[in-house]
Amino acid sequence: MHSFARWILVLIGLTLALSASAAKDPNEDAIKARRAVMTLQSWYAGPLFQMAKGAMEYDAEMAGIYAAHLNTMANVEGGAMWPEGTDNGAYAGKTRALPELWTTWPEAGKKAEALSEAAAALAEVAGDGLDALRSKIGAVGKACKGCHDDFRAEKM
Numbered sequence: 162m163h164s165f166a167r168w169i170l171v172l173i174g175l176t177l178a179l180s181a182s183a184a185k186d187p188n189e190d191a192i193k194a195r196r197a198v199m200t201l202q203s204w205y206a207g208p209l210f211q212m213a214k215g216a217m218e219y220d221a222e223m224a225g226i227y228a229a230h231l232n233t234m235a236n237v238e239g240g241a242m243w244p245e246g247t248d249n250g251a252y253a254g255k256t257r258a259l260p261e262l263w264t265t266w267p268e269a270g271k272k273a274e275a276l277s278e279a280a281a282a283l284a285e286v287a288g289d290g291l292d293a294l295r296s297k298i299g300a301v302g303k304a305c306k307g308c309h310d311d312f313r314a315e316k317m
C-alpha cells in the first residue's frame with residue numbers, strides 16, 4: 162500500500178477513536194435518570210412525612226396531590242435506568258448503587274414492588290384527613306429505608 166493511503170487510514174482511525182471517546186457514556190445518562198426519579202420521589206414524599214409528623218400543617222388537597230405524584234414516581238418504567246455494571250465500584254463518585262442490587266436480584270425488585278404498593282395505598286387515602294395519611298405513610302417510609310439499607314451506599 163502507498164504510504165499516503167496508509168496515512169489516510171491512520172487519520173480515519175484516529176478520527177473515529179476520538180469521536181468515540183468524546184461520545185457520552187449511556188450508562189451515565191441512566192444513572193442520572195434514576196437519581197432524578199429518586200429526587201422526585203423524595204420531593205413528593207417530603208411534605209407528606211412533614212405533615213404526618215406535625216412539622217407542616219395538614220392540607221388535604223396538597224396531600225392528595227403529592228401522594229398521587231409520589232405514586233406515579235414509584236411506578237415509572239425504570240428498568241433501563243439500572244443497567245448492569247453501573248454500581249458504585251464501576252462508577253465511583255457518580256452513583257451510590259451497591260453491587261448487591263444486581264448480584265442479589267430480584268431482591269431489589271421486591272423492594273421496589275413494596276414501595277409501589279405502599280405508595281398506591283397512601284395515594285388512596287392521603288387526602289382523607291391527617292389520621293388517614295398517618296395510617297399509610299409509615300409503610301412508605303419503611304419501603305424507602307428498606308431498599309436504601311441494603312442497596313444504597315452511605316456516601317458517594
Ligand code: HEC
Pocket residue numbers: 192195196197199200202203206255256257258259262269270272273276301304305306308309312313
Ligand atoms: C428499590 C430500591 C429503592 C427504593 C424503594 C427507594 N430507593 Fe431511593 N435510592 C435507591 C438507590 C439504589 C439509590 C442510589 C442511586 C444512585 O446513586 O444511582 C437511591 C437514591 C436515593 C436518593 C438520592 C438521589 C441522588 O441525588 O443521588 C434519594 C433522595 C432517595 N433515594 C429517596 C428515596 C425515597 C424518598 C424513597 C421512597 C419514597 C426511595 N428513595 C425509595 C434505592 C431505592
